[in-house]
Amino acid sequence: MTEIDLDDLMENLAQCRRCGICRDAVYEDMGFDGICPVWKNTAGFETSFMRGKLMIAIALLEGRLEKTSDNTEALYACSLCGNCTEICAAEFDPKESLELVRAVLSDIPNEVRDTLAERILTTNNPYVTDKKGKRDWVAELGFEPPTKADTLYYFGCTAGMKLPETAKAAARLLKAAGIEFAVLEDEPCCGSVMIRTGRLQDAEENAKKVLESIQESGAKTVLVSCAGCLKTLRKDYPEKFNLSMPKIVHFVEYFLELVKSGKIKLKPLGKNVKITYHDPCHMGRELGIYEEPRDLLKAIPGVELVEMETNRRAAMCCGAGGGLRSYDPELSKKIAADRVREAEETGAEIIANACPFCEQNLESGAKLIDSSIRVADIVDLIVDLIE
Numbered sequence: 001m002t003e004i005d006l007d008d009l010m011e012n013l014a015q016c017r018r019c020g021i022c023r024d025a026v027y028e029d030m031g032f033d034g035i036c037p038v039w040k041n042t043a044g045f046e047t048s049f050m051r052g053k054l055m056i057a058i059a060l061l062e063g064r065l066e067k068t069s070d071n072t073e074a075l076y077a078c079s080l081c082g083n084c085t086e087i088c089a090a091e092f093d094p095k096e097s098l099e100l101v102r103a104v105l106s107d108i109p110n111e112v113r114d115t116l117a118e119r120i121l122t123t124n125n126p127y128v129t130d131k132k133g134k135r136d137w138v139a140e141l142g143f144e145p146p147t148k149a150d151t152l153y154y155f156g157c158t159a160g161m162k163l164p165e166t167a168k169a170a171a172r173l174l175k176a177a178g179i180e181f182a183v184l185e186d187e188p189c190c191g192s193v194m195i196r197t198g199r200l201q202d203a204e205e206n207a208k209k210v211l212e213s214i215q216e217s218g219a220k221t222v223l224v225s226c227a228g229c230l231k232t233l234r235k236d237y238p239e240k241f242n243l244s245m246p247k248i249v250h251f252v253e254y255f256l257e258l259v260k261s262g263k264i265k266l267k268p269l270g271k272n273v274k275i276t277y278h279d280p281c282h283m284g285r286e287l288g289i290y291e292e293p294r295d296l297l298k299a300i301p302g303v304e305l306v307e308m309e310t311n312r313r314a315a316m317c318c319g320a321g322g323g324l325r326s327y328d329p330e331l332s333k334k335i336a337a338d339r340v341r342e343a344e345e346t347g348a349e350i351i352a353n354a355c356p357f358c359e360q361n362l363e364s365g366a367k368l369i370d371s372s373i374r375v376a377d378i379v380d381l382i383v384d385l386i387e
């Protein structure tokens with residue numbers, strides 16, 4: 001079982017210099033300020049950004065603050081976007097430390113965290129209390145992928161249940177490219193939200209279940225279309241749970257290689273279609289995948305890629321991560337609306353993304369401000385373009 005070294009964690013938390021740089025007024029060299037999306041979209045109290053959260057965490061762990069649900073609230077008002085980590089000059093990772101604090105304090109009651117975890121553990125998804133529906137999209141494909149193959153499409157809960165068009169597009173893309181692939185009969189959730197919200201030991205048990213399912217499929221390569229699944233399977237399972245994983249590849253990485261090698265060719269999407277790209281935190285800041293999605297978009301004839309003011313390592317998040325969409329849906333949508341406004345300022349007609357979870361929240365944000373901008377996964381954009 002994963003053990004958290006409490007002394008190590010306390011030492012890390014003590015590294016915070018309380019400078020407050022993680023709140024705002026940074027990236028001046030890039031011509032803008034504003035780092036913490038939660039601080040920007042709330043009343044701006046100290047506890048809304050990382051410095052205050054860390055002070056609360058230290059007080060709770062030292063026993064100076066009573067361990068109650070109310071006193072831990074601020075620890076969950078955070079999307080774990082990692083923007084503060086990116087800018088923090090101290091010798092620790094504030095975002096990662098907060099994630100571990102949540103795990104250490106997981107005995108404090110928290111209804112949202114525990115509801116999400118119970119659903120995942122019993123029904124293989126965080127959304128509903130039954131297993132129905134997660135694989136319904138397969139019946140609409142017009143072909144039945146096998147459950148065993150060298151390549152597995154691990155579609156994820158959000159694509160499967162909330163954005164089945166994206167799951168279908170991904171499967172159709174693979175077929176159009178001539179790739180034989182499997183889809184699991186009863187795909188377990190990757191458990192990302194359990195790791196983020198502190199149910200670490202359950203997440204580890206769940207991770208073993210996911211790995212067993214992958215092994216049973218015989219897959220040597222696992223393709224994912226969700227940035228959260230990607231980071232969880234590729235980075236968290238080996239680093240946190242010491243699991244030896246097969247090759248975990250995101251669709252944009254996979255299809256970029258196919259385009260580059262000339263194995264597939266893309267038809268034009270239109271004439272001068274202006275697209276901006278939203279960097280999912282799990283793919284960008286967590287894994288450093290910034291150029292692959294952009295290169296794939298640029299490989300589509302007729303696309304003009306334009307950048308938002310904050311992009312790549314400085315990109316503002318969509319507001320959905322870290323469990324925030326469940327803890328505080330209104331705040332989460334407000335953060336998404338900010339991101340949509342930023343996209344609108346580029347003049348783009350499409351916000352392209354590479355994560356159904358981001359897409360879902362960006363759509364909520366667009367709705368909140370009546371934006372007509374189209375939010376689309378890159379797989380949805382290219383599915384009909386293979387020559």
Ligand code: SF4
Binds near residue numbers: 023088
């Ligand atoms: S987390 Fe980092 S940037 Fe924020 S107050 Fe502490 S040292 Fe400063």
Ligand code: SF4
Binds near residue numbers: 049079080
């Ligand atoms: S991880 Fe993101 S939302 Fe959380 S405190 Fe840091 S900048 Fe704010």
